[in-house]
Amino acid sequence: MGFIKEFKEFAMRGSVVDLAVGVVIGGAFGKIVTSLVDDIIMPPIGFITGGIDFSDMKYVLTAGDEANKIKEVAINYGNFINIVIQFLIVAFCIFLVIKGLNSLKRKDEPAPAAAPAPTKEETLLTEIRDILKNK
Numbered sequence: 704m705g706f707i708k709e710f711k712e713f714a715m716r717g718s719v720v721d722l723a724v725g726v727v728i729g730g731a732f733g734k735i736v737t738s739l740v741d742d743i744i745m746p747p748i749g750f751i752t753g754g755i756d757f758s759d760m761k762y763v764l765t766a767g768d769e770a771n772k773i774k775e776v777a778i779n780y781g782n783f784i785n786i787v788i789q790f791l792i793v794a795f796c797i798f799l800v801i802k803g804l805n806s807l808k809r810k811d812e813p814a815p816a817a818a819p820a821p822t823k824e825e826t827l828l829t830e831i832r833d834i835l836k837n838k
Contacts, residue, residue: 736796740789757781 713719745757760781767775821829 732796733793736789736793740785740792744788744792745785757784760784 741758749757758781761777761779763775763777765773765776767773
């Protein structure tokens with residue numbers, strides 16, 4: 704029974720639930736960014752570069768032969784370029800979200816200044832008060 708109770712406490716801890724929500728939202732956000740890059744950003748870049756589609760760019764090491772069922776071996780650097788662009792867009796979006804959250808976050812109020820040390824007169828009066836109180 705102790706193991707089940709311990710697991711339940713672990714699973715219901717706020718940080719674990721927050722992490723699970725973050726993973727699910729991150730997965731959905733990844734799909735949005737992939738669509739943004741593939742469907743909106745890359746076509747104009749391809750148009751500007753003369754119709755180059757990065758996803759089809761590759762360096763063929765061994766040509767494929769369909770008749771002999773030999774698969775092509777290639778380095779798909781165009782796909783890598785797309786992934787790097789996606790990463791930069793995600794990083795920029797996260798930067799904007801964090802910057803927005805920080806601007807909405809209430810500014811930390813400065814800690815109150817420590818009370819000044821008592822003057823000599825205050826110290827003497829306190830000592831006199833304590834002596835009179837003890838009599």
